[in-house]
Amino acid sequence: MIQRLIQRLIRFKIYFDRSRVYVGYGQFFIILLVFFEAYKETKFGVWFYSKWWTLPAFVVLFFVVSIIIGYIDKVFIRPREVTELNKINPEFMEMYKKIMKQ
16 A cells, blocks of 8 residues: 555656656746846847847757757766666666676
């Protein structure tokens, strides 16, 4: 009974964590809108809002930079992170030790 409750809580935590990522995307764009609105009357803001192409170009640039950062994370950071997490995972280490004995 308690084991099933714990599994359910863990599953809901995973759902919550995953949904936070998508909510964060929306929050990011809202923060950008507020930021640019505050600078609308500066020289940068006047230039930024005077051209029709600056906002779409900025959004495309944001996505390109995000994809590059995601690639760097996947290739260089995540493998080391998983290795570090596996070192503190008792079940994985037990399985690893059994394999290494064979």
